[in-house]
Amino acid sequence: MNVTLLGAGAWGTALAISAARRGARTLLWARDAAQIDDMRQQRRNARYLPEVGLPSALQLSTDWDEALAHARGAGTSPGVVIVGTPMAALADMLARVPDDLPVFWLCKGFEKSTGRLGHEIAQAVRPNGRSGVLSGPSFALEVAQGQPTALVAASHDASLSELGVSAFHSDSLRVYTSTDPVGVEVGGAVKNVLAIATGIADGLQLGLNARAALITRGLAEMTRLGVALGARPDTFMGLSGLGDLVLTATGHLSRNRTVGLQLAQGKSLDTILHELGHVSEGVYSAATVLARARQLGVAMPITDAVVQVIEGRLDPLAAVQALMMREARAEH
Helix, strand or coil, rough: CCCCCCCCCCCHHHHHHHHHHCCCEEEECCCCCHHHHHHHHHHHEEECCEEECCCCCEEEECCHHHHHHHHCCCCCCCCCCEECCHHHHHHHHHHHHCCCCCCCHHHHHHHHCCCHHHHHHHHCCCCCCEEEEECCCCCCCHHHHCCCCEEEEECCHHHHHHHHHHHCCCCEEEEECCCCHHHHHHHHHHHHHHHHHHHHCCCHHCCCCHHHHHHHHHHHHHHHHHHHCCCCCHHCCCCHHHHHHHHHHCCCCCCCHHHHHHHCCCCCHHHHHHHHCCCHHHHHHHHHHHHHHHHHCCCHHHHHHHHHHHHHCCHHHHHHHHHHCCCCCCCC
């Protein structure tokens, strides 16, 4: 199979390494010629994933036409395009991929300017193309290192989900299928916001009880929003829901959790994002998640608290106190 990865950030690079290592004919595309030249010379992505070398079989390119031609291959077996850019660039990437090529995206979040999820963007800019999302609990570094990981390939088109399995399933990367891309995307987006909340709680040293409560009640928020958007509730008990939430809320490699930790320490958001050097989708998605929830009449108090902290309207401790002072209610 031919696999083209669009975007040479940490996650795109990690999946390209994984696909090439398992024998797929893989090309990694980036628009930055200097970055690709450096990757060719060093055979590693020094900017985003310096810890892991690139397989010798992995092709690198800045040529868009070459990247698409690679995905088509010789036509003997179906190829696939994987968009590994941040959410802000997804619409542009999808609009440039011809309808005859199947596409998955990796980014997790809501488009800030419009509030759309990935499948909504695809419906708008590429209505006649086959598309889906590849998501789940996964740190790029561990995938690149070949450590055991499980993902889910989701699309309304079941045959496309199976194509995602064919592209990436291996001894170290297990890929499940789903026909609920809405639920998979909501889980991937909302868990980033909730990870900021748990980072704040950990930074304030509120204890493991508080962390468990935030994760559990955060999962309830995520599920309510997802169901209101048309997702299946059982999706949120799977890899892209509970699995991704636990990883992002507790793992030391989580950028969103790091944002919460440092907000609790009194650092400004601008300073945190500058020092992070990577996109923190939870910061950019939080207000949009809350806006869509309010449009649908869905209560998301933890998300609301995170938005108020990010926007400087509440300090972290006051946000926690506000959550604890909410009126008692039935759990379900």
